[in-house]
Amino acid sequence: MIHEETAKLLTWLIPLPPVLAFALILLFTNRNKWLSHTLAIGAALLSWLTSMLVTVFFAFRIEHFGDHPIEDSINWLPLGDSWFRVGVLIDPLSALVLFFVAWTVLAIFVYSVGYHNYGQPEGDHDHKGLPPHGATVEEHGHKHVVPSVEPMYARFFAFIGLFAFGMFTLVVSDNLLTLFVGWEIMGLCSYLLIGFWYAKPSARDAAVKAFMTTRVGDVFMLLGIAYLYSVTSTLSFRTIFTESVLHTLATVPSGFLGFSAAGLIGLLLFIGTVGKSAQFPLHVWLPDAMEGPTPVSAMIHAATMVSAGVYAVIRMFPLISLDEKTMTIVAFIGAFTAIFAATIAVAQNDIKRVLAYSTISQLGFMIAALGIHAYIAAVFHLITHAFFKALLFLGSGSVIHGMEHGVLHTGNHNVDPQDMFNMGGLKNKMPITFWTFLIGGFALSGFPLVTAGFWSKDEIFADAFGNGHWTVFITLAVAAFLTAFYTMRQITLTFLGEPRTKEAEHAQETPWTMTLPLVILSIFAIGYGWVGIPEHFPVLGGLVPNWLHEFVGGTLVEHPEVVEFSWTPLLTSFVVALGGLALGYFMYRDVNLPAEDKLQIGFLKNKYYFDEIYDTIFVKPAFWFAEKFVYQFLDKGVIDGILHLFGPATNEIGAGIRNYFDLPIINRFIGDGSADATYWFGGKLRAIQTGRIQQYLMLTLIIFIAIGIVLYFFKLA
Amino acid sequence: MDFISTHLLSLILFIPLFAGVIMLLLPADENKLYRWFALGASLIPLILSLMAWFQFESNKPGFQLEETYAWYSAIGSSLHLGVDGLSLTMVLLTTLLIPLAILASFNITEKVKAYMMLFLFLETGMLGVFLSLDLLVFFVFWEVGLVPMYFLINQWGSANRNYASLKFLIYTMGGSLGLLLAIQLLGVLFKTYDLQTIIANWSTYSDPIAGIPANTVKTIAFWAFVIAFAIKVPVWPFHTWLPDAHTEAPTAGSMILAGVLLKLGAYGFLRLVLPLYPVEARIFAGALAFLATAAIVFGAFASYAQTDFKRLVAYSSVNHMGFVMLGIAAAGLASGTNDATIALNGAVLQMFNHGLSAAGMFFLVGVIYDRTHTRNLEEYGGLFPLVPVYGGILIFTSMASLGLPGLNGFISEFLVVRGSWPILTAYTAISMLGLLFTGAYILKGIKKVLHGSLNQHWAHGEHKLTEINTREILVMAPLMALILWIGIYPAWILDVINKAVGMLF
C-alpha cells in the first residue's frame, strides 16, 4: 500500500502522460509509426500504472474510503473576491471508474497497433483520409493482396491519447467544471476520431452529427452548471454534497414548472448525459459513429465517452435525487431507451451496429437504475458493461479484420466485411475471437452466475422489483430478453454454422496485439461480477463479502440500503437471459439470407425513421432559418434594406434641396431675380434722363418742395 | 531609461505615428525595407506595453502610468493618458496583433509603403482610444482610426471593396455624430473633458439643462453614446457593415478589424457608458440584453448559412461579441453584485480571447485564399491531406472559436453564462441556441475545407496547394500559444481583469 501523499501526487499525474503523448506525436514523431505508438502505449501504460497504484494499492484497501477520499485543489480562476478552485478527487466511485477506464484504455491502445496493421506494407493506392485498401506483395513469384498499414497511423494514436486525457481528467476531477472540460475534450476527440477517415463523406457527416447532437446536450449542461454555480457559489463535489448546500438546493424554487433548483439543475445536467450517452431522443449519433475505426467505437461507446455521461449522472446523484420529478424523467428515459434501442438492434445486419444499439440500450439500463434510486446497481452495471462492451467491440473489430483478410484474398470489394450475413462459421477460423466474443456476448445477455453482466443486471432487477417500480422492472425485463436474443442472433450469424461467403472462408485469426486485449477483457467480463454478490443470494451469497456495495456505498453520505432478496427478479433474470439466448440460437441457426430473417421489419431496420424525422424537423428548418430568414431576409433584406434607404434617401434629399430650393429660389429668384429687377427698374428710371436741363431743374424743385412738406409735417424741420 | 518609464504610454501611443511619418522619407520601391521597418516599428510598442504590463500593480485602484499634456486648454481638453486593468489588456491585445498583422501582410506587393504607413497610423488611432482619459481626445482618436481602415479596405480589398469601405466609414461615422454632440454637451457643462471629473459629477447631476429636465437629457445622451458604440461592437441590428467590411478587407485588415476595432465599441461601453449612466444602463439593460441575445443567435445562424468562408468567420464575430454585450448588459442591470463582476470578467476576457481567435481565423482564411484565390466553401473539398499542418492549425483555432474547454474561449463564455444566468435568465437560456449553432458553423467550415473527398483541382498542376509556410506559422504561433495558455491557466490575465472590474463597478 502506498502513502496518501504519494497517492495525491499520482492522482494529479494520471491524466498527463496521454496528453503529452498527443502533443509529442503531433509535433514531432508524426512520421515515425513505431515512435508514435510507443509513446502512446507508454503513456497509456503510465496512466494505467498510476491508476492501479492509486486504486488497487491505496483506495481499495482503505476502510470507509468514502469518508476520507483523496482530495487536493488549487486556485484557478480569480472571480470577485475569491478564487474558483479546481482539483482532484478520488472517492470510491471515481476509484472504481478509474480502474476500468485504465484497463480498457490500455487494452484499446494495444489493440490499435494490430488493428491498424502495424508492420504491414503501405497500400497500393492508399490515401490519407481513407481507410487502407491493401497492398500487393510478391511472395515466391506469387502475388497476393495483404492488409496495408493505416496511412494516418501516428495521428490515430495522438487522437486517442487526447481522448484518454479527456476521460482521465473527467474521472479525477473534483468539480463540475473540469468534468465538463474533460467532457468536451472527449466530444472533440470523438468528432476527430469518428471522422478519422475524413475523406469518406459518410464519416465526415457522422462526425458532425455526433458533435452537434452531443452539443445539444452540452449547452443544457452548461446552463445547469452555471445555474448550480450561481446558487451555491461552488462547483466542487465535496462542497455541494453537504447537508446544508443540498438542503438549499432542494428548497429554492427554480421558477420553472414547479421544479426546485435541484430538480432543474439535475434535469439540465441530465440532458447533457442524454446527449453524451446517446439516450432517447439524442441517440441518433451513436450508430452513425460506427464510421470510425473500431478501436474508436470501443473507446467511445464502451469504455469512455458514453460511460462518462452515466458517470456524470451517478456523480450528481445526491443532487438529482432531491427532486422526484427529475428522477421520474430520468427513469422513464432510461427504461424507454433500453427497450427502444433493443427493438432496433434485432433488425440490424452490421455487426457493429448491433453493438451500437446494444450500448444505447444498456446505458438505458443504467440510467433507469439511477432513476429508481438504485445507485449501487447503476455503478455496478456501468463497470461491467464497460468491460464486456469494450470486449465485444474489439472482438467485432477482430472479426471485421478477419473478414477483410478474406476480402483482400478474393479481391471482391463489393462484399461488406461488416455484414453478418456475409459471415458464418468463423468459430473455426478465428477461435480466440470466438471464445472471447462468446464470453462478452453472454455477459451482455446476463448469462447466469458466471458472467459479470448477470450480477449487475440482476442487481438492477432486484432493486426495481424490491422497491415496487413495476413499469421499470417489466420494461427492463423485456429489454433484457431482447438483449439476449439479438446477442445470440449476432453470435449465431457470425460464428456458428458454415461460412456463407468465400470471404468468410478465407478469414484469419488476428495478431496477438489484437487478441491479447480480448483475452484480458474477457477475464474481467467473467470475474468482475463476483465482487458484488448480494449477501442474501441463495447459496453463493455471503461466501464472498459484497465488497462493491460497501465500497461504492461509501461515496454517498448515507449508505444505500441493501434490498431484500426476492426470488422473482432472480428468476426473471434467469428466464430472460437463457430464454433469449435460446430463442436467438434456434431462430437463426438455419438462416442464411436476410430474406429469411423474419425480423427485417422496415421501421426497425430504419431505426423508426428518427434520422429522417430529425432531418425534417430540425436540420432542414435550421438551415432554412439560417439561410433564408436570418441571412437573406433579416440581414440583407430588412437591415441592409433599411440602410440602403439611407443612401438614396440622402441623395433624394440633396437633389430635392438643389432642385426645389437652391435652383429656383436662391439661384433664380434671388440671384437672377435681383439682377432682372435692377435691370427693369433701371430701364424704367432712365426715362427721366431726357438731357433737358429745365426738366432737371423742375424735378429738383418739386422734390425739394416735397421734402420740405414731409419735414414740416413730421416736425423735423 | 527614466524617460521611457515616465513617458511609457505616450511612447506606446506615438511611436507608430512617428514611424509612419518616417516611412514617408524612405526611398521609393524598397518593399522589403518597408515591411521590415514597419514590423520593427510595431514591435517597439509591444515591448513597451509588456513593460507596462509588468509595471502595472493590479491591486491599486484608479489609473496608473498617467501622463497629462496641455492641448486645448481654452475648452478644458488635455492629452490625458492612463491605464487601468481594462485598458491595459486591450493595449496589450492591440500591440500584439499589429505586428502579427504586418507580418501577415508580407505578401502584399502593391503600394506596400502606403499600406504599412496606414497600419501604423491605425495602430496609433486604436491605442489612443484605449489610453485616453479625456473625452475629446477619445473622440479624436476614435475617428482617426476610421480613416486608415477605410483606405486599407478601399485600396487593397476584394471585389466589392468600394461598397464595403464606404458603408463601414459612413455608418460608423454617422453613429459617432450623437457621440460627438453628447461629448460636447458634457464638455460645455463641466468646462472640462477630463473623464474622471465628468464621471464623478455627471451621475449626480440633476439641474435642468437649457430648460430640459436632467433625466431626459441624460437619457438622450445615453442613447447617443450607446448608438455610437453599438454600431462599432457591433450590436444587432447595427451589424450589417461588419460582414461586408470584414469580407472585403485584406487579410491583415480583417485581423485588425475583428481583433481590435470591434473591441473599441465594447471598451466604450465599459469605460464610458456604464460609469457615466448607471441609472439609464439599469433601465435599458433589458433592451441591450435582447439585442445581445439577438446578436448571438442570429449571428450564429447567419454564419451557418454562408458559403463564403470569410463571411462565415465575419458573422462569427457578431456571434462572439454578442457574448460580450450580454455580459455588459448583465453588469448594467445588477451593478455591484458578484454575478455582475463575474459576467464582466467574462466579457472583458472574451474581448481579449475573441481578438486572438478571430485574428487567427481570418488569417487562416487568408492563407487558403492566397493559394486558391477563392473563398467559396463549395470550391474547396478534402484539402486535409494536401495541407495537414494548415489543417491542424485550422482545427485548433476553430476549436478556440467554438469555445472548447481547455482553450481560451470556454473560460470567457462560461464566465459570461455563469454571470448572466442569475441576472438575465431567459436571455442566457436563449443564447444557448446561438452556442449550439456556433458548433454548427465551425464544423461546417472545417467540413467544407478539410474533409470529404479530395477536390482534384487543387491536387495537381498549377493549382496545387502548397502547405502553410514558416512566416505564416510564425503569425499563428503566438496566437495559438496564448489561446492554449489562457485556456489552461487564465489567472495571469484574469486576475488583472478581475481586480480592475471589481474596482470599476
Add this chain to the structure above:
Amino acid sequence: MVPLSWYLIFSAALFSIGLFGVLSRRNAVAILLGIELMLNSVNVNLAAFWRYGDVMDIAGQVFAIIVFAVAAAEVSVGLALVISVYRRRNTVIADDLNMLKW
C-alpha cells in the same frame, strides 16, 4: 419806414418770376436772365434784412456784394457757354440741348 414784409414779398415775387423764367423760357439766354433775376431778388432780400436788422452788422451788405460778384462771373461764363453751344449747334433753345439724354 415801410414794414419789412413788403420787401420780402417783393423779393419773393421777384424770385418766383425769375424761377418761372428759368423753368419755362426756351431761349438759353432768357434762362440766364431768369437766373439773374433770382440772384437780384436775393440781393434785395439780403439788403432788407440788413437794413431792418442790426445796421452795424455789415454781414448782409457784404453778402450782397459777393452775390453781385458771383452773379457777374456766373453770367459771363454762362453766356460764353451759350455762344460756344450756338457755334456748334446753331441753336440756343434749351430743349434742343439734350445730348445727355439716355
